[in-house]
Amino acid sequence: MHLVCQPGDTIALVGNSNPLPASEKETVRQLTAVLNKLGIEVAESPLLFSRSTRHYQEKAAILNQYFADKTIKAIFDISGGDMANSVLPFLNYTAIKNHPKPFFGYSDVTTVLNALAAQSGIPTGLFQLKTILQDTTGQQLARFTETFIHGENSLYxxxxxxxxxxxxxxxxxxxxxxxxxxxxxxxxxxxxxxxxxxxxxxxxxxxxxxxxxxxxxxxxxxxxxxxxxxxxxxxxxxxxxxxxxxxxxxxxxxxxxxxxxxxxxxxxxxxxxxxxxxxxxxxxxxxxxx
Missing domain, CATH: 3.50.30.60 (LD-carboxypeptidase A C-terminal domain-like)
Known part of the structure; x- marks a missing residue:
């Protein structure tokens, strides 16, 4: 799995596990600003902050849509918690196999990462994008930039x-x-x-x-x-x-x-x-x- 973003490329932010708390709206705004500064455009799932337990099929549909969308270069799941396994029966694994792209997540999104390996046979990335903000030293952002902008290997x-x-x-x-x-x-x-x-x-x-x-x-x-x-x-x-x-x-x-x-x-x-x-x-x- 090789991801190098060019200026103007778009990545999608999704949340297949627990909804992000309202307090993280500022985090997502800051994350988007950092990515924009690197020349990356951001598409945000409309269900990132939805607190309903009834939206798992809609979350799966959004992920299916982003995999099919040729304008989306990569997908980063920035959620965690307990709920990610709810989307697994509703993912279109055949379509994802036919339109593979880098998909990243960690923690509870382990369920989605491994389901994609089992059912679609595609490589995925164990990585939480929000760490480029959580680390205040700038080291994680530097690794992200070196790896996903300049094509180096420091994050891996x-x-x-x-x-x-x-x-x-x-x-x-x-x-x-x-x-x-x-x-x-x-x-x-x-x-x-x-x-x-x-x-x-x-x-x-x-x-x-x-x-x-x-x-x-x-x-x-x-x-x-x-x-x-x-x-x-x-x-x-x-x-x-x-x-x-x-x-x-x-x-x-x-x-x-x-x-x-x-x-x-x-x-x-x-x-x-x-x-x-x-x-x-x-x-x-x-x-x-x-």
Whole structure:
């Protein structure tokens, strides 16, 4: 998945998860202003702030429309929370496959990212656009500009360290662990065989992460994964737990040889970097190639 915006290109802002609170109208205005300054035009979903729980089909229709619209260069979902899986049955996966374009989101939008991988076979981006405002140092905006305006790779330049093993390769799937598990038992869960599973989390201490890890191991074909990548587990790692998140996972994994690697660069932080899902990945000792 390669996105380089030219002056005058248009990107769309959507919200398939929880509605943005009214207090974020100023955030969206500022975000639009920053993008306009970079020469990017912005199309905004009319349902970004809608608080109705009845609009999930309309949200899906808007996403279908933006994929079909040739004037839209890329789509960024800037929402999060709990509701994104409601749109999955109403997306036109065949049309999206025939008119692919870069689609980005994170957290609860993990459900949409992986459904698009499973049903449309397109690569997607694990990235929250609002971080270019949330980070007040300017570093995240610089990475965004370098990557999506100048065609460099800084936003995807992730440092990994192996906890076990020294190599894994395959297509990358996953995202937020809680939200990825919503797809269990549905046609929207991507195949696990020969894939690399990335996991991160904002909330949840030992008991919750322990439960999530065990549920993952009970998924069909879990043992056929090529490896597991861990991002940040915000609340768990802030709590100064007696075990690292990596050690907790290793204790749970039935396959004592499955490669596992860790990064602090991807998760719910303001400086979180991006990952390409459903794209080929080759990770060898601290080297991550896209």
């Amino acid at each position: 330049d992730v440092d990994w360290r192996f906890i076990r093993g020294n190599r894994m390769s395959g297509q990358l799937i996953g995202g937020n662990i809680r939200c990825f598990l919503k797809l269990a038992g549905t046609p929207y869960l991507p195949p696990l065989k020969d894939r690399i599973l990335f996991l991160e989390s904002q909330g949840g201490l030992t008991e919750k992460q322990f439960s999530y890890f065990h549920q993952l191991t009970q998924l069909p074909d879990f043992q056929q994964l090529s490896g597991i990548l861990l991002g940040t587990f915000t609340d768990y790692e802030r709590a100064d737990s007696t075990q690292t998140i990596g050690d907790l996972l290793l204790d749970v994994l039935p396959d004592k040889k499955m490669p596992v690697a860790k990064t602090d660069d991807v998760g719910h932080g303001r400086l979180s970097k991006a990952l390409v899902l459903n794209g080929e990945t080759d990770l060898r000792i601290q080297q991550f190639l896209i």
